[in-house]
Amino acid sequence: MQIFKSPTESLGDLGAQSVAGLIAAATDVAVVVDGQGVIRDVAFNKDELSLELDGHGRWLGASFAETVTPDTRAKVGELLRDAVAKKSSGWRQLNHPSPAGQDIPVSYSAINIGRDDRFVVVGRDLRQLQAMQQRLIAAQQSMERDYIRLRHAETRYRLLFQVSSEAVIMIDAQSQAIIDANPAALALFDESAPQLLRSTFASHFDAVDTAAIQNLLAEVRATGRDNSVRAHLARDRRECGLAVSLFRQERASLFMIRLSSRQPLLDAVALKATALLLRYFEVAPDGMVITQHDGQVIKANQSFLEMAQLTHEEQARGGNLDRWLGRTGADLGVVLASLRQSGSVKLFATLLRGAYGATAEVELSAIALSDGDRQDLGFAIRNVEKRLSAVTPSARELPRSVAQLTEMIGRVPLRDLVRETTDVIEKLSIEAVLELTGGNRASAADMLGLSRQSLYVKLRRFGLAEHAVGEEDNDNDE
Known part of the structure; x- marks a missing residue:
C-alpha cells in the first residue's frame, strides 16, 4: 500500500x-x-x-x-x-x-x-460486482449452448453433404480454387480429395466451355442471383449441368456449385438384370471377390467371408487377397501374372487360409475386368474338399495319373515331388514294355536294360505282378 x-x-x-x-x-x-x-x-x-x-x-x-x-x-x-x-x-x-x-x-x-x-x-x-459476474457466467453459458447448437447443426449439414448423391463443390469466389467437395463430386471427376482441393474449378472442364463458366461465376458474383449453365468434363467429355449459388462466410464470398451429369437411363429389364446379378453375387455358394489390379479387395460376398472366417465385409475390404489365398507371395502372384498375360485363369488349385488358422482346398477361376484405363479383377473361389479322398495317401503310395501329380504341386516339398515323378515315369515305362512284349518279363527286362530280378522287384513295388515269388520260373526264355 x-x-x-x-x-x-x-x-x-x-x-x-x-x-x-x-x-x-x-x-x-x-x-x-x-x-x-x-x-x-x-x-x-x-x-x-x-x-x-x-x-x-x-x-x-x-x-x-x-x-x-x-x-x-x-x-x-x-x-x-x-x-x-x-x-x-x-x-x-x-x-x-x-x-x-x-x-x-x-x-x-x-x-x-x-x-x-x-x-x-x-x-x-460486492453485490454489483457479483451481479456482473453472474451475468458474465450466464453469457458464457449461453454462448456455449449456442456453440453446441452450431456444432450439432454443422455435423448434420456435414453428414448431409457427405452422403448426398448429388455432386456438390465449394469454391472460393476470388481465386476460384476448390476448397471442399463431397464424395459424389470426387467420383464425378474421378479424383482424390488432395488432388481436387489443390486445383481450380474451371481446369476440370473442356477448354471450349471455360469462357462460359467464367461468365457464369462473374454474373452470380455481381448479381447475387443463382444461375446455371451446361459444360463438358475435360476427362471424358461428359456433359454436366452447373447450378451456382453465392454465399458469404467469415468475410469471404464462396460459390456452392451443384453438378448433375446426364447418364443414359437403363430400361426396366436392364435394371432388373443388374439387380439379379448383384443378388447372385451376394448369395452365390462360391466365394466371389472383386479386387483392384494388385489384389486389394474391393468387395466380397458372404460365402468368401465364411471360408475366410470373417464376420463383416469391412474386415476384408482394403486387404490383399494374398492374406487368405494359397502360399503368401506365391499363388496370387502366379494368378495375377496369368491374368495380365491371358486375361483369365480357370480351375487353379490352391489353398484358402482362414483368419483363425483353418485351411480348405479350393479351385480358383479369375478374369480381368477392364473399365477404360482402370482394370479390376474378379475371382470365383470354390471349396473342393468334398471331391478329395477322405483318406490321405501314404508317402509310398503313387499317384495314379499325371493330373494327380500336378495337383500335388505347392503341397509337398520339391524333393518328394521329384521322387514321385520318377516313380511315375518308371511305372509307365514298365507298363508300356510289358504291353509291347505281350507280358514276357524276360524280354521286357532286356528292353529296359534291367536284370530279371531287378524287374521283378519293380513289378512288386508298383503292384504290376500278382506273385512276387516264383515268377521267373513261369516266364518263357525264348
Whole structure:
C-alpha cells in the first residue's frame, strides 16, 4: 500500500469528525472494532445497505465475527491479526446474512490506527460486482449452448453433404480454387480429395466451355442471383449441368456449385438384370471377390467371408487377397501374372487360409475386368474338399495319373515331388514294355536294360505282378 508522502502538509491537522466523514464517504461500510473484535462504532455510505445489515442497531457492542456467516468467521481473525502485524491487511470477502434470505458479499480490509485497542475495518459492497459476474457466467453459458447448437447443426449439414448423391463443390469466389467437395463430386471427376482441393474449378472442364463458366461465376458474383449453365468434363467429355449459388462466410464470398451429369437411363429389364446379378453375387455358394489390379479387395460376398472366417465385409475390404489365398507371395502372384498375360485363369488349385488358422482346398477361376484405363479383377473361389479322398495317401503310395501329380504341386516339398515323378515315369515305362512284349518279363527286362530280378522287384513295388515269388520260373526264355 502506498500512503501520502506528506500528509500533515497536504491534509493539515484533521479532526476526528473530518476523518470519520472521509472514511464513511470513501467506503460502503466502515466498522471500528477493539482488540477483542467487538464493534464500537459503524458507518454506512448507503441507507439501503444500512437497513439490510444494521437495521435495528444490533451491530454496536456485538462481536464483528457474529455479524458474518459461519463459513467466513475465520477470516475476521485473519483481518485483525494482519492489521496488528502489518498496520493494514489485505482484502478479504466476508458474507453477511440478509433478512431477504440472500447473503450480502462485502470485501473488507482492516487498518491499525495506532491504538492497540482500536481498528478501522472498511468494506466495499460486492453485490454489483457479483451481479456482473453472474451475468458474465450466464453469457458464457449461453454462448456455449449456442456453440453446441452450431456444432450439432454443422455435423448434420456435414453428414448431409457427405452422403448426398448429388455432386456438390465449394469454391472460393476470388481465386476460384476448390476448397471442399463431397464424395459424389470426387467420383464425378474421378479424383482424390488432395488432388481436387489443390486445383481450380474451371481446369476440370473442356477448354471450349471455360469462357462460359467464367461468365457464369462473374454474373452470380455481381448479381447475387443463382444461375446455371451446361459444360463438358475435360476427362471424358461428359456433359454436366452447373447450378451456382453465392454465399458469404467469415468475410469471404464462396460459390456452392451443384453438378448433375446426364447418364443414359437403363430400361426396366436392364435394371432388373443388374439387380439379379448383384443378388447372385451376394448369395452365390462360391466365394466371389472383386479386387483392384494388385489384389486389394474391393468387395466380397458372404460365402468368401465364411471360408475366410470373417464376420463383416469391412474386415476384408482394403486387404490383399494374398492374406487368405494359397502360399503368401506365391499363388496370387502366379494368378495375377496369368491374368495380365491371358486375361483369365480357370480351375487353379490352391489353398484358402482362414483368419483363425483353418485351411480348405479350393479351385480358383479369375478374369480381368477392364473399365477404360482402370482394370479390376474378379475371382470365383470354390471349396473342393468334398471331391478329395477322405483318406490321405501314404508317402509310398503313387499317384495314379499325371493330373494327380500336378495337383500335388505347392503341397509337398520339391524333393518328394521329384521322387514321385520318377516313380511315375518308371511305372509307365514298365507298363508300356510289358504291353509291347505281350507280358514276357524276360524280354521286357532286356528292353529296359534291367536284370530279371531287378524287374521283378519293380513289378512288386508298383503292384504290376500278382506273385512276387516264383515268377521267373513261369516266364518263357525264348
